[in-house]
Amino acid sequence: MCKRAKIAAVAVILAASAFISGCGLFGKGKEKLDPPQDVSYLKEGEDLENALEETASDKETAGEEKADTVMRDLYLIDRNGMVVSQTLPLPKTESTAKQVMEYLVADGPVAEILPNGFRTVLPAGTTVDVDIKDGKAIVDFSEEFATYDAKDEKKILQAVTWTLTQFESVKSVELRMKGQQLNEMPVNGTPIGKEGLSRQDGINLDDSTAVDITNTRPVTVYYLAQADDEVYYVPVTRRISNKEQDDVAAVVKELADGPGMIKGLASAFTGDVKLLEAPKVEDEVATLNFNESILGSDEKSIITDAALQSLVLSLTEQEGIKSVSVLVDGKAEVANEKGEPLTAPVSRPEKINAVRY
Numbered sequence: 292m293c294k295r296a297k298i299a300a301v302a303v304i305l306a307a308s309a310f311i312s313g314c315g316l317f318g319k320g321k322e323k324l325d326p327p328q329d330v331s332y333l334k335e336g337e338d339l340e341n342a343l344e345e346t347a348s349d350k351e352t353a354g355e356e357k358a359d360t361v362m363r364d365l366y367l368i369d370r371n372g373m374v375v376s377q378t379l380p381l382p383k384t385e386s387t388a389k390q391v392m393e394y395l396v397a398d399g400p401v402a403e404i405l406p407n408g409f410r411t412v413l414p415a416g417t418t419v420d421v422d423i424k425d426g427k428a429i430v431d432f433s434e435e436f437a438t439y440d441a442k443d444e445k446k447i448l449q450a451v452t453w454t455l456t457q458f459e460s461v462k463s464v465e466l467r468m469k470g471q472q473l474n475e476m477p478v479n480g481t482p483i484g485k486e487g488l489s490r491q492d493g494i495n496l497d498d499s500t501a502v503d504i505t506n507t508r509p510v511t512v513y514y515l516a517q518a519d520d521e522v523y524y525v526p527v528t529r530r531i532s533n534k535e536q537d538d539v540a541a542v543v544k545e546l547a548d549g550p551g552m553i554k555g556l557a558s559a560f561t562g563d564v565k566l567l568e569a570p571k572v573e574d575e576v577a578t579l580n581f582n583e584s585i586l587g588s589d590e591k592s593i594i595t596d597a598a599l600q601s602l603v604l605s606l607t608e609q610e611g612i613k614s615v616s617v618l619v620d621g622k623a624e625v626a627n628e629k630g631e632p633l634t635a636p637v638s639r640p641e642k643i644n645a646v647r648y
Contacts, residue, residue, distance in 0.1 A: 359383055362642055363391050364457045365401065366450035366494075367409040369518060371555035373495050373525050374412075374449045378645040379404050388421040388428055388461070391454050406646050408518035412450040414438045421455075426462040427487055428455045436468055437477040444479045449495070452488040463487035490608075493528030497553060506533050512545045513604040514556040515597060522597070523644040524604060525556060539570040539577055539612075542605045559597035560585070567620070575613040576636045577606050580621055592625045599627065599637060607639040614638040 360380040369375050379401070384390050394401040397415040405411070413419075416435040421428055430451065439447060452464045465487045466473045475482050493509050507530035516525045527550065535541045547564040550556035563584045571578045579602075587595035594617060603615045614636035617625050625633045 361387075362645065363387070363394075364454060364642065365391060365394055366412070366453045367395075367405075368412055368443070368446055368450070369516065369525075369555075370408045371516065372446070373516065373527075373555070374446050374453070375409070375516070375523065375525050376453070376643050377406050377409060377523075378642040379406075386421075388423060388455060388458065389419065391457075392419045392421055392430060392451070395450060395454060404646075406518065406521075412439075412443060412447045423460055426460065427465055428461045428463070429465045429467060430455070431467040431470060434469055439478060441479040444476050444481050445496070448476070448481065448483070448488060448492075452492065453490060453494055456490050463489045495525065495527045497527050497551075498530045499551065504530060507531060508533060510538055510542055510545065511605065511608040512542055513601045514546075514550045514553075514558055515601070516555050516557075524600060526604075526608070527553065527556070537569060538609055539572065539579070539606060540566055542609070543570075543579065543602075546601060546605060559595065559601045572612060575611060576616055577612045577614070578616040578618065578636075580618040583619060585617070585619060586625075587628075591630070592619055592622075593628060593630070594625055594633075596628050599633075600640070603637050603639055604643065 357380065359382060361383050362378050363381045364376045364378050366374050366376050379394075381390060381394060392413075393399055395411050396413045396417050396419070397411045399411070399415070401411055413432075414435050416433075416438075418433040418435070420431045422431075423429070448466075451466070455461045455464050463486065466483060468477060473483055474485070491509075493511065496509075498504060498507075509528045510531055511526050511528045513524045513526055515522055517523070529545055531538075531541045531545070543560075543564070543566055546558055546560040547562055549558040549560070549562065561584055563582075565582045565584065567580045567582055585594055585598065587593050587598065599617070602617070606612050606615050616623075616636040617633060619625055623634070627633060
């Protein structure tokens, strides 16, 4: 890929970083196999040419598992108060569901590998048991669980649910404390449905643009945020009007409109990104025909990694979509930042925000 294209490919990430600095960046994506597919990060202040060359080699080592570890998604709270997945190496164990819960406890085993700018969601001293039956994870907390800060209550529900539903065997989550089922949270009384919690309940809920909640439905989209020198992806569940008939088109619009006033987030899309025709979904593949604004280079038909990842992550949150095919002006002559043609639909990565050590 030419130097001009490389620089353009990085521009979205650096622009997002500048925006963020001025303000203050899955039933789907569930784990089937241990080996991860990671997302590499670019460092600010590096020469753009060298940064992209180094990124290629970094991707070969980032998030790699050692013989005695396995990469797991832990949903933590970032410095902006958003619930975000961080993929971390945990010791191999047969009690995987219990282990990921134990790694959400403050001052617990996660302390040595906790990424900068992130914190855990469960109070220190909390012990936990997990039993999985018929697709439901039953999580039983000790009495220390009830000592969390009230402002974290909904974040705890989201983090626990999304961490556990990374596993194929878990569709929903039931919470207990000292053996008693919780119908509401113990500190601030947030209701818990009888059917349990699931990803359908959303994450980082934003209803600021919804005038009438009763006439809306949720979609989850992925924006960008930054901690120190690392850019990562943040899921946000927004409410769209029931007048919007096409969820796929609605997701693209939300990405183009950006995160609005949500602190610390930016979009990998520019506001003039448009679909030229209605999206098509066939055989679990979503095909989208964009205008040229989706491209990160005017010299070649290159889409930035950030834009492509945000799009794929957002659309594969929807039922019935497992991969995404991108067209520009009706043509399939689109390449990634490496200059590789996107001749096949792009699937959701096994891991999203893999941390390097």
